Amino acid sequence: MTAMRPRLVVGITGASGAAYGVRLLERARDLGVETHLVVTPSGVLNVHHECGLDRRALESLATVAHAPGEIGACIASGSFDTAAMVIAPCTMKTLAAIAHGFGDNLLTRAADVTLKERRRLILMVRETPFNLAHLRNMTAVTEMGGIVFPPLPAFYHRPQTIAELVDETVERVLQLAGIAAARPQAWAGLGQATPASPSRT
Numbered sequence: 001m002t003a004m005r006p007r008l009v010v011g012i013t014g015a016s017g018a019a020y021g022v023r024l025l026e027r028a029r030d031l032g033v034e035t036h037l038v039v040t041p042s043g044v045l046n047v048h049h050e051c052g053l054d055r056r057a058l059e060s061l062a063t064v065a066h067a068p069g070e071i072g073a074c075i076a077s078g079s080f081d082t083a084a085m086v087i088a089p090c091t092m093k094t095l096a097a098i099a100h101g102f103g104d105n106l107l108t109r110a111a112d113v114t115l116k117e118r119r120r121l122i123l124m125v126r127e128t129p130f131n132l133a134h135l136r137n138m139t140a141v142t143e144m145g146g147i148v149f150p151p152l153p154a155f156y157h158r159p160q161t162i163a164e165l166v167d168e169t170v171e172r173v174l175q176l177a178g179i180a181a182a183r184p185q186a187w188a189g190l191g192q193a194t195p196a197s198p199s200r201t
Contacts, residue, residue: 006179007034009075009085009114010062011107014042015126017089018050019162020151023170024088025061031174031181036075036082037062038107042091068105075110084120084177085110089151092127092134098146099137111146120177121146149173157185 012021059065103109153165174182
């Protein structure tokens with residue numbers, strides 16, 4: 001029997017950092033990962049503003065695209081097996097909804113399913129500075145088994161462009177999501193060369 005390729009649920013919300021979600025979809029496609037995309041209305045606006053993509057262009061990067069109101073979609077059920085879910089970027093509103101089990105749309109329902117099935121939920125939260133509500137919601141999600149992953153870039157590999165910063169963060173997230181083919185740059189120690197980031201086509 002042929003092994004099923006990994007499935008990844010990807011959420012994109014209206015926080016700044018749309019490039020992370022777009023690049024995540026691109027890399028997942030390159031690696032043969034089946035992606036199920038849910039984008040909030042504000043996420044669509046922000047992807048257009050920051051990346052110049054409309055809804056159709058964004059959805060074309062995913063294997064399957066679901067509307068936020070499509071609460072009967074396959075990813076709303078724990079019986080639909082997935083490797084992980086990543087929300088990139090994740091607003092504080094979405095974080096709060098997940099922290100309090102408020103599954104009012106497909107995005108937050110899919111996140112709730114991911115937690116209840118003990119699968120990996122990775123939230124690339126975007127806000128600064130944090131207030132106490134933000135911190136408490138991040139603690140709540142962490143206590144439930146989620147992973148709070150602010151997209152804070154590393155500089156030890158001496159990136160020269162914004163694209164390199166985005167790429168390295170995305171590779172780390174894919175690895176954390178259990179995608180074996182992801183290739184983040186490992187710290188080799190001072191004075192040691194690090195491998196190049198995956199090239200963009």
